[in-house]
Amino acid sequence: MRKLVVSMNLSLDGFMSGPNAELDWHFETWxxxxxEKLLGQLEKSDTLLLGRVTYEAMAVYxxxxxxxxxxxxxxxxxxxxxxxxxKVVFSKTTRTVRWHNTRFACSKMEDEISxxxxxxxxxxxxxxxxxxxxxxxxxxxxxxxxxxxxxxILGRGRPLFKNAQRRINLRLTDSVLFTSGVIGLNxxxxxxTCT
Numbered sequence: 001m002r003k004l005v006v007s008m009n010l011s012l013d014g015f016m017s018g019p020n021a022e023l024d025w026h027f028e029t030w031x032x033x034x035x036e037k038l039l040g041q042l043e044k045s046d047t048l049l050l051g052r053v054t055y056e057a058m059a060v061y062x063x064x065x066x067x068x069x070x071x072x073x074x075x076x077x078x079x080x081x082x083x084x085x086x087k088v089v090f091s092k093t094t095r096t097v098r099w100h101n102t103r104f105a106c107s108k109m110e111d112e113i114s115x116x117x118x119x120x121x122x123x124x125x126x127x128x129x130x131x132x133x134x135x136x137x138x139x140x141x142x143x144x145x146x147x148x149x150x151x152x153i154l155g156r157g158r159p160l161f162k163n164a165q166r167r168i169n170l171r172l173t174d175s176v177l178f179t180s181g182v183i184g185l186n187x188x189x190x191x192x193t194c195t
Contacts, residue, residue: 003123003143004049004113006133007041008160010149015157016130025152029180034148035074037176037184041146042081046122051129052091058082058127059099088116088124090132113141134163144188145170151181 008016009026017023050058062082071079087102090112095104105112113136116124123144126133136142147160170187177183 002047002117002119002121004117004126004136004141005041005045005123005144005146006126006136006142007038007146008128008133008148010147010160011152011154011157012149013153013155014159014161015154016128016133016160018154018157021158025154026148026150029150029152029178029182031178031180032074033178034180034182034184035078037178039077039081041125042078042085044123045085045125047086047088047116047124048082049124049126049129049132050087050089051132052089052094054128054132055087055089055091055102056098059102063099085125088112090129109135110139110141130158133160137161137164137168140168142189144173144186147185147187149183149185 009023010016011025018025062079083100085101087099088105089102090105090109107115113124126136126142133142169190171190172185173188174186175184
């Protein structure tokens with residue numbers, strides 16, 4: 001069965017973004033090693049799950065930036081994967097397709113994920129999309145977390161596990177220390193325990 005994998009950049013104190021949705025802190029430590037790791041994640045998946053805001057931002061970046069002359073060569077393979085993957089967007093406010101291979105979820109979140117799990121294919125990746133990931137966590141839909149812990153303390157912002165309402169047991173399946181100081185941690189969800 002296909003897994004639902006959350007891939008998230010986090011500050012050391014657990015924030016996905018700053019208080020005003022700032023993401024500049026994770027670009028400061030991104031390097032070629034991390035691009036290679038991300039490419040490996042994309043090769044194990046074929047579907048991106050996105051909320052509206054993240055979808056609109058990524059659609060602009062990944063479909064237009066690779067056409068620019070100064071686009072980093074090492075990111076071209078990532079762009080190719082991102083553009084080829086199926087994008088499933090969870091949005092109540094828009095149905096405007098802005099990116100190749102996009103479709104909008106047309107049923108309840110749990111039903112949509114159940115349907116996707118039953119389809120043939122590789123894993124499903126959820127990038128960013130704070131509101132969506134929070135809903136997935138609350139509904140016990142996440143199978144794996146791929147966390148990129150950056151060497152920065154933001155002090156405030158949007159926490160990944162803000163709305164977690166129960167204990168979730170995890171098993172570390174992979175870890176890597178990048179030369180930039182970022183630590184990549186992969187955790188498999190074992191079982192959920194009510195509190």
